[in-house]
Amino acid sequence: MTLPITELYRQIAQLPHAGVKVLQAPPGSGKSTALPLFLLQQGYAADGLIVMLQPRRVAALSIAHYLAEQLGERVGERIGYQIRGQRKTGTQTRLVVVTEGVLLQWLQRDPELPGISTILFDEFHERNLFSDLSLALLLDVLPLRTYLSVWVMSATIDVDALVDFLSPHSEQITALTAAGRQYPIDYHYVPLQAQEDWLQATLRAILLATGLAQQGILVFVPGQREMRWLQQRLADASQWPVQLLHGGLTVAQQQQVVQGSDAATAAQRIILSTNIAETSITVQHIDTVVDSGRERVAVYDPNLRTSKLMTQRVSQASAQQRAGRAGRLQAGHCVRLGSEAEYQRLSAFQAAEIDYSDLAPLILQAKLWGTEVAAMAWLTPPNAGLLAHAEDWLTAFGLLEQGALTDAGRWVASAAAEPRIALVAYHGLQLSVAERAQLARYLATIEEPPRSQQLELKHLSELCQQQRHARWQQRWQYWGRQLKLSEAELNGCGEHCLSALLWGFFDRIGQRQGELRYRLTSGGAARYYDAPQQAPEYLLALRLTFPAEHNEAVLQCVVNLDELDWQQHPALPIKQQTVARWQGQQQRLQRVKQVTLGRLQLRSEVLSGEVSAVELQQALIAYVQEHGLEVLTLSKTAHQWLARCRLLAEYGDDVFAQFQQSRLLAELADWALPFWQDIRSLKQLQQWDPLPALQARLDYQQQQQLQQACPSHWLAPSGRSVAIDYQAVTPIAAVKLQEVFGEPQSPTLVYGKVTLTLDLLSPAARLLQRTSDLASFWQTAYPQVRKEMRGRYPKHPWPEHPQQSLATTKTTRQLRKDSH
Structure with missing residues (x-):
């Protein structure tokens, strides 16, 4: 069967080799496995190598071997690869598959990239830090290498936004779109049951998939902990062999799972995988995908100076990529956790790593290149707070001095x-x-x-x-x-x-x-x-x-x-200083000579003398920074207000990032100290309400923006104002079921980006159903709820068609009385 990418071959053959091409081609279309060979055939390697970037080592190896097999050769002849610690190329090599760090080193070694004619950025939607950096550096040299051919490719990418971004950097830019996937995929949805954990529901989805699959099942879960949990339970619940695929395996072990080369794995099998198998690679003998709809990302924590693993919902782009694994070689099935409506509300694309990663490597590479991060072309500008933190860290460790690389900095960057x-x-x-x-x-x-x-x-x-x-x-x-x-x-x-x-x-x-x-x-x-x-x-x-x-x-x-x-x-950087500290069981404020290393106190000695006003203020700040904001009297209202600000910050509003715990602690002198003029003791400090000081950080317009995007209350269709709990995992409002009659879909917050979860209550205020998909609830769950509740609460309305009914807080008798 002809691959969909071949429909573009005639158009591609008529294009000049030089310039920038943006290609959108769905999974299974052949953009990674057929297009590179076509470009090789069209002479793109006549004046230099074709270099194809892959975000993961296993994908680079898999594609290199596949392309070589199509030519009837071994890797190292016309097709080669280079990843960290491994290289297989030869004098005949014309196409090299590399990981992004390899291209970055080549660029830094010689920006003109001698011997290279074409660069393919594959799976660019993943927006890895080094792919964004490599593209930014490449755009910087493109005016000097006008004959270079640059391809930016993905199955799921905003083509218009990317073309607008790239247009100022190239006079020759072409957008190309390939047809849909090669084989059809049937979608099945497994909504979570009441009080059911998503991992338990994933097990249920896998068992459903065993009845659909003719070959193997590829299951996407966030990490190894979930894999082990599922592996243990599948051993009792299923006869299918289970394999694991994740970044902790060696390249050889990953390849063995991907290829399914032995007799045992060529038959039906279940592969539990992280998103390592989401793009580029074709896992052999797979016709069914189970998508938990979740992934784990490493989000940099400036306070701890390491990354925290966060589990989050995938984007629509990732969900599409995952489903595509089932339709690569034949028609297949995709079993998704949750309802179809939930998947439609996922964010369109995942956030770029430049939004949440440690940016110290980015700064080092930019300065080694001879420029500043701010002067480079970024599809997504770097996070300003993380950028400032990284510069401070590099300076403290002697890699930067007055903003320039030191000798140590140049060595480390290389x-x-x-x-x-x-x-x-x-x-x-x-x-x-x-x-x-x-x-x-x-x-x-x-x-x-x-x-x-x-x-x-x-x-x-x-x-x-x-x-x-x-x-x-x-x-x-x-x-x-x-x-x-x-x-x-x-x-x-x-x-x-x-x-x-x-x-x-x-x-x-x-x-x-x-x-x-x-x-x-x-x-x-x-x-x-x-x-x-x-x-x-x-x-x-x-x-x-x-x-x-x-x-x-x-x-x-x-x-x-x-x-x-x-x-x-x-x-x-050990320091010796005299400060005021609360000491002993009585927490008396005393002057202390202390030897410190960062936030650690190595030695201390109590001194005599009165504590000055400045020392008192410093002691207050140090006490809160050491023990956290929890030592203050944060009311329920204050907790909710902070949670609203942080939710807005999470969705990209930098103004509200100042309310993150680490920022508030670091900036106590700016926002809290002016309100502490009358505080003289720890007891007074612990009784202080910080909410007015926190709110003073926002001007009137910003406070209105907060209320509009993350309101403290939701106006129910019944007309009653219902408090929203922002401290829950997702924002929740509890409301009696009758009060949402006539509401066709779940309400949203943050300008439609966040769904408000509703706890639907009985007339006695007992929980009937928690839902973030009201439309699905009306269609699937409400008929059963109505059947059970009509007899228990006969005085209240339970209409057959709630979407067309009037929301109310009244009983059926009161409604009849009002109608007369």
């Missing part, structure tokens, strides 16, 4: 690693050969830790040396080269060099607070997941995770600082 890890390596160049050999092992272990109950870096490194798994070995050899070690020196005996790690991690020094919890230099907190054999007084947190189910970061890899003379290390 390394293929996270900035703080590369910074350790930069300073490690001053160590002895034996110390550098040990440091190479440590750095590889921090990047690619083994599965172990042991968290001490020394023990983890020894385990890695024994196991020598492929990814660890690649990084170990990389750091050996960066640390200027020969093969013999790298394999030689190592010497103690733990203190070298402080150069890149001094903001992660932890001071014990209780048995398992540590307060970090940065002000955040982390804890052991399980009690260690011995918890040191001080540790260095080298790897942190922030699982979705935890309120604090979890320690994954640590160094025991009690064994080191670490407080004299030159990297540490």
Whole structure:
């Protein structure tokens, strides 16, 4: 059967090679697997390589092997690939599939990209940080390389917006759209039942899919925790073999699942996958997809200086990509969790990583390029708050000085690693050969830790040396080269060099607070997941995770600082100052000389003398910053008001981002201190109502905007004003069922972006149904509710057609009386 992309071949053949093309082609159309070979045939590689970017390693490998097979060749001949730590190309190679970091390094090495004629940005809708950065750098050099051919491709992309963005950078820009997918897909919807957890509903959806699938089932869930939960229950509920596909597997393990190469996996199977299988790759022998409608994203937390894993609903674009996996090779099925109306209300596209990621790498690359982030062309401008935080971090760690790269900054920006890890390596160049050999092992272990109950870096490194798994070995050899070690020196005996790690991690020094919890230099907190054999007084947190189910970061890899003379290390910004603090059980305010490292107090000494007014103000601020806003008397109204502001900020209004907890604590002197002129004690502080001070941060127009986008109350069809609870997972209003008669669809907030969930109550105010899809409730659930409630509450109206009925707070008798 002919691929839909071939319908564009005649048009593409008539276009000049140079310039920018924007291609929208649905899943299964052949944009990733057929178009590159057509461009090769059309001579796009006559004057240089065709380079195809993929957002994930498994996709890059899969596509490279598929394209080579179509030519009857092995990878490394005309088709090659290059990903971090792996490269397979040859003298005959004309088309190379790479990950985005590879192109970024090529651009920084030589902006003119000699030997390259065509660049394909595949799956651009994923909006990875480095894809946006690579495109911004490429647009900067496009005027110098007018003969370069640039393709921006995706199954789900806003073509008009992208063309408008790219037009100023190229005189030759063409928009192309391919036809629909190759094979039809039947959609099935599995709404959640009352009080049912979404993961339990996913299990139900998978069992439904086993009755539909002729081949395998691909199940999309957020992460490994959900995979393990489902795997355990499917072992009892189904005879189908279960496989896992996620980023924690080696490339070889991922390829084995994708290809289904052995006899056992070529038959019917269930693959539990993260969104790693959402785009580009074709998982063999799959004709049914189960979509939980959820994904996990890493959202950067400036306070903790690490990313927190957040579970969220996918976009319509992602849902479309997932469904497309079922129709790649034959007609298929897609089972979606939730109702059809819920999917129609999903956001059109996912947020770009530049909105919520650590932007330190972005700044380093921009400055290495010789420009500023603000001067570059961005489809989505970087988050201003995260940008400012990243610049402060880079300055504090000596990578920037007065806004310019230092020698350390240039070295770190050129390394293929996270900035703080590369910074350790930069300073490690001053160590002895034996110390550098040990440091190479440590750095590889921090990047690619083994599965172990042991968290001490020394023990983890020894385990890695024994196991020598492929990814660890690649990084170990990389750091050996960066640390200027020969093969013999790298394999030689190592010497103690733990203190070298402080150069890149001094903001992660932890001071014990209780048995398992540590307060970090940065002000955040982390804890052991399980009690260690011995918890040191001080540790260095080298790897942190922030699982979705935890309120604090979890320690994954640590160094025991009690064994080191670490407080004299030159990297540490240790300060000595005199301040006022509340001391002892009586919480008396006293002057104290203290030695501090960030937010940690290392030593202190009580001094005599009166506390000044300025010291009192500083003490108030320090107390709230240390204990959080919870020490203040936040009324229910204040909590709701803050939740409304934060919801508006979540949907892109930067004005309301100032009400995030971290911002409020950091800016206490600006908004709270002016209201503390009469406060002299902790008791007075704890009784202070911050709501007027918080509201004063908004002008009249902004307060009106808040009320319009996130009103405190919803006007029900009955005419009654119903309070909205913004502190729930999603905004909720509780209202008696009769009061929403005549309302065809669920009400919305934030200019239609957020659905207001309704708790529909009985006349006795008991919960009948919670719904975020009122239209579906009227059609599916209401007939049964009406049947059960008419006999229980006969004095109240239960019309057969509630959408056409009048909302009311009255009984049937009162309504009849009013009609007369």
